[in-house]
Amino acid sequence: MVKIESIEYFRVLPRWLFVKVTDEEGQYGWGESTLEGHTEAVEGTLNALCKRFVGYEADDIEHVWQIAWRLGFYRGGPVFMSAISGIDIALWDLKGRRLGVPVYQLLGGKVRNKLSVYAWIGGDRPGDVEAAGKARLAQGFKAIKMNATEDVNWLDSPNIVDSSVERLKAVKGLGLDAALDFHGRLHKPMAKQLAKALEPHRPLFLEEPLLSEHPESIKQLSDMVSCPIALGERLFSRWDVKRFLEDGSVDVLQPDISHCGGISELRRIASMAETYDVAIAPHCPLGPIALAACMQVDLTTPNFVIQEMSVGIHYNTEAGEYDITSYVKDPSVFDVKDGYVEALTKPGLGIEVDEEVVRRVAQNTPAWQPKEFFGPDGSIREW
Numbered sequence: 001m002v003k004i005e006s007i008e009y010f011r012v013l014p015r016w017l018f019v020k021v022t023d024e025e026g027q028y029g030w031g032e033s034t035l036e037g038h039t040e041a042v043e044g045t046l047n048a049l050c051k052r053f054v055g056y057e058a059d060d061i062e063h064v065w066q067i068a069w070r071l072g073f074y075r076g077g078p079v080f081m082s083a084i085s086g087i088d089i090a091l092w093d094l095k096g097r098r099l100g101v102p103v104y105q106l107l108g109g110k111v112r113n114k115l116s117v118y119a120w121i122g123g124d125r126p127g128d129v130e131a132a133g134k135a136r137l138a139q140g141f142k143a144i145k146m147n148a149t150e151d152v153n154w155l156d157s158p159n160i161v162d163s164s165v166e167r168l169k170a171v172k173g174l175g176l177d178a179a180l181d182f183h184g185r186l187h188k189p190m191a192k193q194l195a196k197a198l199e200p201h202r203p204l205f206l207e208e209p210l211l212s213e214h215p216e217s218i219k220q221l222s223d224m225v226s227c228p229i230a231l232g233e234r235l236f237s238r239w240d241v242k243r244f245l246e247d248g249s250v251d252v253l254q255p256d257i258s259h260c261g262g263i264s265e266l267r268r269i270a271s272m273a274e275t276y277d278v279a280i281a282p283h284c285p286l287g288p289i290a291l292a293a294c295m296q297v298d299l300t301t302p303n304f305v306i307q308e309m310s311v312g313i314h315y316n317t318e319a320g321e322y323d324i325t326s327y328v329k330d331p332s333v334f335d336v337k338d339g340y341v342e343a344l345t346k347p348g349l350g351i352e353v354d355e356e357v358v359r360r361v362a363q364n365t366p367a368w369q370p371k372e373f374f375g376p377d378g379s380i381r382e383w
Contacts, residue, residue: 001057002027002098007050007087011039012361013322014315015368016287018353019046019086021094023058029094030353032289033086034258035078036315037370045083053087061091065264081236081261088262089293089349096348103296103349107267110299114340116306118179118204120285120313122146122167130170133178142339143177143204143306148186148194151373151381155189161197168201179204179230184211185382188221195225204306205230205252205281211382212244219249228252233283236260238269245276252305256283258290263297270301279305285313288324291334292349299343309334309341322361329354 005024011017017039019031035042049068056064068084069075096103104110121132121144129146136144148164164180171178180203182191191209198206205228210217212234222229232254235241244250253273257266270280280303282294291309298304309324310316311334316323325331329352333344344350373381 001059004054004056004058007046007053007090009033009043009046009050009086010358010362011043011365011367012287012327012358013320013365014318015039017042017086018287018289018327018358019090020355021058021087021090023094027058027094027098029090029092029097029348030289031086031088031090031093031262032258032287032293033082034286034290035082036285037368038079038082039367041079042082045079046086049083049087058091058094061088061095061264064088064091065261069261076237076240078234078236078259081265082259085258085260085262085265088264089257089289092263092293092296093348100347102345102347103263103293104299104343107263107297107300110343111302112299112304112343114342115295115298115304116143116339117141117309117336117341118143118145118177118306119309119311120145121171129167130174133171133174133176137174137176139311140336140338141176143179144171145179145181145204145207145308146171148180148182148198148206151375152185152190153375153381154187158193160190161194164194165197165201168198168203172201177204179207181207182209183382184208184234186210188214188217191221192224195221195227199225199227203227207231207254208233212240215243215247215249218244219247222249222251228279230254230281232256233259237265238272241269241272245272245278248276250278252279252281254281254283256286256290257293257297258284258286263293266294266297267300270297270303274301274303279303281306282308284308285310285315288328288334288351289349289353291324292344292351295341295344296349307341311336327354327357328352
């Protein structure tokens with residue numbers, strides 16, 4: 001058996017954290033541990049995990065995962081699970097490359113040949129969503145997601161609800177399916193109003209209508225409206241997901257492969273969701289490695305419905321030239337046609353990372369900081 005020789009990580013623009021695992025024969029795999037706004041915390045956890053796993057057998061992916069999960073005593077949470085995710089994804093990539101097969105073959109083979117995808121329009125300050133929607137149509141997308149609102153007070157003006165409805169109508173008028181991301185910004189007094197107002201206009205789903213720490217309120221809201229309720233980017237393991245499946249409050253589960261424990265745990269969460277008749281739409285406003293890893297799981301998942309991809313998202317364009325195509329040697333693997341991306345067929349994750357670019361950019365990349373939002377009275381509002 002071949003042992004792990006080294007584990008490295010690279011902070012790159014616009015806000016991503018890549019992981020490279022190399023075995024003693026020189027084979028390698030790439031993963032992604034991006035946790036938006038908390039890069040330095042994840043790096044600290046990776047420092048400890050890298051020391052632990054050098055010398056472990058690279059093929060024993062599940063053993064590595066279980067060691068990371070169970071032998072730390074304290075477990076779970078976004079920082080710890082994001083660190084595990086990058087190593088796990090890289091080990092799957094390494095194994096697929098060594099065996100000469102895509103990761104989906106190691107997971108039992110594909111159940112579809114292409115993947116439905118959507119892209120983001122309307123950033124933290126939603127502006128001209130109609131023009132942005134037309135641009136996405138020209139890129140080949142048939143579905144988009146946008147913020148439902150700007151930052152909102154606990155109880156705010158009803159005009160905020162009206163403007164959200166108008167933006168949804170404008171985008172749907174272009175022929176696009178549109179998901180609305182509440183982004184956990186709203187509290188119950190506003191979320192109830194907005195969900196009911198949007199319901200007649202049939203959004204694709206309502207994402208994070210309330211923060212996941214309020215499961216009882218999410219259940220109440222889910223019972224109020226017919227719109228599909230989506231959440232999951234801030235759930236970090238199958239144990240976090242369990243209660244939302246059991247109480248029937250979620251229709252579309254959105255685990256993030258870089259936050260929830262990598263390919264290994266996303267696969268398990270998807271299987272759990274299938275037993276509750278819940279769809280899977282992985283969260284991924286992240287880099288190309290996370291996207292490729294999601295796609296490998298999507299191809300094998302019966303209850304998969306649609307994949308988020310971050311091409312051209314405002315977080316990327318704010319960083320200048322760096323997007324999901326900047327770090328891969330063949331950007332065409334992410335081409336969108338008629339709302340779909342074709343299956344990745346090359347070994348491992350199916351992409352070839354441009355390591356020269358990664359190492360060059362990593363030399364001077366600062367840690368990305370979350371946005372700050374404050375109301376007119378100076379009080380903080382949810383990002």
